Amino acid sequence: MSKLQQGMDMIIDTFYKYAGTDKDKSTLSKAELKELLTKELGEYFGGLCNDPEALNKILKDLDTNADGKVDFQEFITMLTCITMMCNKKVPKKK
Structure with missing residues (x-):
């Protein structure tokens, strides 16, 4: 299994x-x-x-369908946004 597949399984x-x-x-x-x-x-x-x-705001921002919970798609959207922000901080290799 590739590292990318391992990462997906881990998520x-x-x-x-x-x-x-x-x-x-x-x-x-x-x-x-x-907790997560x-x-x-x-x-x-x-x-x-x-x-x-702050926690209420995070939940409200993630909870796009307004059901009071975070489903897998909402969770993945959060991880994608965090990953994109982190990517901006990493120096690019030449």
């Missing part, structure tokens, strides 16, 4: 690791989202997750 596994802690195993609740952001993306979200207002 899928990570989402379902946290989505599986409550009754709905296909979405992230606010608590599950907070803190444990897996702490460098980017760690401090924000301790601020209830």
